[in-house]
Amino acid sequence: MYGYHGKVLVVDLSSESSWWDYIPEDVYRKYLGGIGLGTYLLYKYCPPNANPLSENNPLIFATSPFVGSRFTTTSKFAVLAKSPLTGFIGDSLSSSHFADALKNACGDALILLNSAQNFTLLHVDNGNPVFIDASDLVGLSTFDTEKSVKSLLGNAVRVASIGPAGENQVLYSSIANDGGRQAGRCGLGAVMGCKNIKALAINGDIETQIYDLEGVERYRRKISAKSLGEGTDKYRNIGTMANVSLFNRFGILPTKNFQKATFENADKISGEELVERHFEKNSYCSNCTIGCEKLLATTDNGKKSIGRMEYESLFAFGPLCNIEEPNTIIRAARLCDELGMDTVSCGATIAWAMECDENGISIGDQSDDMKLSFSDSQDLLKTISMIGHREGIGDLLALGSKRASEIVGGGSDHWAMHVKGLEIPGYEPRSLKTMALGFATTPRGACHNRSSGYEADLSGTVDRFRADDSRSEVAVASEDFTAVLDSLIWCKFLRKAFDDFYADSAQAYELITGFDITPDELRLCGERINNAKKMFNIREGWCRSDDTLPHRILNEPLPDGVMPGVSLSREELDAMVEDYYVSRGWTHDGLIPFSKICELGLDELLVN
Amino acid sequence: MVSVTVEVYGTLRLRTKRKYIYVEIPEVSDRKDLAFALSKVCPDLVGIAINSDATDFNDTYSINLNGLTFLDNDSFRVMSGDSIILLSNQAGG
């Protein structure tokens, strides 16, 4: 087989044994790799109704056919498990050298089953797992863990680790690799913590064969050149931080826990401003020509900090918490990376707590010298640290906004800004109606990465203020596109560099694997993968009422922005969701008919 | 002729060192009118956001009136005080 190993490494952490699971060629053709292959494996290895924080939940690291091709932006891997935050499919992507090492050491995926007895460093050397006591690493930040592992095993190993947040099973903890890259969303770090795996160290040299070496080399040069064109200009120069000023102008920048959609101090924290005043250098994943990540340095008199900054972290600790101080935001993002926590869920859960304070609702156990309120940047860092260590109110906030609001009560669920338990990223759904539909329906919860509906809203192909029946087809197409992108895996920031995404990707796939595939067949893979995710959720108890949006979004019109008063009613959302089900070929309750399952070749999952 | 403000974002702002560019265009204009007027006032945009003969915007950029309406190839009407937003098509991320 070309492009794939044809097998995945399964490691049983409790018995300290391992074996290869040989994967039929047909599975690769159907699920491609990355998120798609990971979804297939999750369905297979996760028993129904597994408690996400139990040894029954597998933790899967999946590579892709493009890893090893040296195509720009393709050193990526997917991490999957049943999410402790949502109880549904949890999938997240990360990138860089770890992806290459994973593929050279573990086949097409690494599956961790059961739990180690004590915190363990799992070293996989060319498919052979070695279990090393990690008690010395417990409590270390993700950065220090990586450093310590490398000093123990040498610089040839690539490391993925959890920080204190993952050890303490903060429900939105992340898995970090290669100096701060994060598989951030869905709480997969908590699953790793629950398995008592503090770090993975991987090295290997078992390379896959490439079908058409010369063709791949030609393609690589072509796509690299395109990656340096206008289609990636934003990502190369300011990165996603560029969204702040534009989103503010368009009235789609969630502010004060989604109470508003414009932030009066947006200029102080805009990407343009931060690049001018705080830029240190670009950070590149391995084999990437774009380098979207910007490392920013603090410039005040406090302890110097250098942090990766992207729009979602900036939004979550800035406008969402009504904080205008760039140095605090840089420190907050850095602290999350050290502790190993998703910045979006962390910022959004803190914003929920700030709104509790605004409404006089006690969330308990706040010490006298601490005040967690909007605009007060003083205690933000302290709160983040308390969450990572589950101290004081951090223990409650570690559960995410959904669970915390259920515990606190007092109507605070009305401003818990999540879908299915996953906190909403920085896109205002009331004035981005395609995105609103995507947030409500994507299987992993509120997510702009698995449904890029905002692209239609921000290109004028639809009227972003109106909830109408033009949305469902657009939302479906955007989800399927993203599923292919995340399975092959291309970085999302390369998407504007393609002349024709499906045709270009089909060609690349064929050059690597030798599997002939048409653009339409590739599109069908996207549909299949999204249906497989949905099947997983249905198996785990999904019901129609899960495809919704928070109370605030459906009951409070936006007070500001370019169209004050714009709203999204429950009826409007329900109508869009039903249209979406029709477009997917599902029942009006959002279930997948057996005929559709068979049409997509997903009936094999039911056997599992 | 009507005075409008063109708002510049992202890398264009860094390159031109300007947030706002003021131009005069006909009350009923099209993209060509706007591109041409902008190229005169801010030549730095030519070859980046505006094509080399200043007859349109490059397709990696979009234009939007007052944050409300994206402007396509049809003509559009502007009023004094309107803002035209020049944005990259690499929305979000």
Ligand code: SF4
């Ligand atoms: S564009 Fe950014 S996230 Fe994507 S591969 Fe490059 S550095 Fe990594």
